[in-house]
Amino acid sequence: MLxxxxxxxxxxTSNRTFIVMSILYVVFLPSIFFLGKFLxxxxxxxxxxxxxxxxxxLEDPYIFPHIWKALSYLGNWFNYYFLGLIGILIxxxxxxxxxxxxxxxxxxTRREFFVGKILIVFAVSCxxxxxxxxxxxxxxxxxxxxIVWAKVTQHADIIPKYALQIMGYMSLAVFFGWVFxxxxxxxxxxxxxxxxxxxxxxxxxxxxxxxxxxxxxLPISAMKNLVPVYTPSPMINAGxxxxxxxxxxxxxxxxxxxxxDATIVSAVFIIIFIGLSYLRFMKSDL
Numbered sequence: 694m695l696x697x698x699x700x701x702x703x704x705x706t707s708n709r710t711f712i713v714m715s716i717l718y719v720v721f722l723p724s725i726f727f728l729g730k731f732l733x734x735x736x737x738x739x740x741x742x743x744x745x746x747x748x749x750x751l752e753d754p755y756i757f758p759h760i761w762k763a764l765s766y767l768g769n770w771f772n773y774y775f776l777g778l779i780g781i782l783i784x785x786x787x788x789x790x791x792x793x794x795x796x797x798x799x800x801x802t803r804r805e806f807f808v809g810k811i812l813i814v815f816a817v818s819c820x821x822x823x824x825x826x827x828x829x830x831x832x833x834x835x836x837x838x839x840i841v842w843a844k845v846t847q848h849a850d851i852i853p854k855y856a857l858q859i860m861g862y863m864s865l866a867v868f869f870g871w872v873f874x875x876x877x878x879x880x881x882x883x884x885x886x887x888x889x890x891x892x893x894x895x896x897x898x899x900x901x902x903x904x905x906x907x908x909x910x911l912p913i914s915a916m917k918n919l920v921p922v923y924t925p926s927p928m929i930n931a932g933x934x935x936x937x938x939x940x941x942x943x944x945x946x947x948x949x950x951x952x953x954d955a956t957i958v959s960a961v962f963i964i965i966f967i968g969l970s971y972l973r974f975m976k977s978d979l
Contacts, residue, residue, distance in 0.1 A: 697809035780863035784870025822856030
């Protein structure tokens, strides 16, 4: 298995698009995150409030433990668009450059070839999740006045969920890559899939009068719920909690998918996408 992983890693790192997308991810995630530092801040003079009053309205997303939520909420978008594209590249490049057939001719079985692709997806997911962890630790360390271990580790359970989210998005991208084999077509379907999912759910809600709950158990919705919705305002967060509580009381189901459910549902869809990809690959012509 290590041999398969090394083989895939060599192919991936020789791809310029992968290098460019990785650099953009590494640079843009902290850059965009730090834009908030340069946006106009409310102060006591401009808002008519003193500093103590403002502190009750806004929390600093750059300190522990808020950094984990704030950074993962932004990273969710990067994971889908940047790393999903890499997932498509991992598969479609094999068809574009005719390397799939050459790999089989050189002695790899179809199953070994497929396992290598899944291993590299897992490795990339863990690698970027590790980057998220290190970035969070660095930003939190240099912006938090008093480092308390309990604050550092609070919400750190988001880290493995972040890795699971990346693998979920990439497994969907890989599935489209196996189905369509061409980069452009796979990318179009991948980018428009969230819209298709939303339209499908809206039709189900309208015609069958279903509740909101089915949306949370669809792939993208479940994977988005792996990282929490974040706003820097405790008042808005409290309002969201109240909204969710009222919804659950009236309808009898949760407004947001609980973390455990989101993890289970996402893991199930990852298995489904990998399984469908395997069936597609094993039965298709080279």
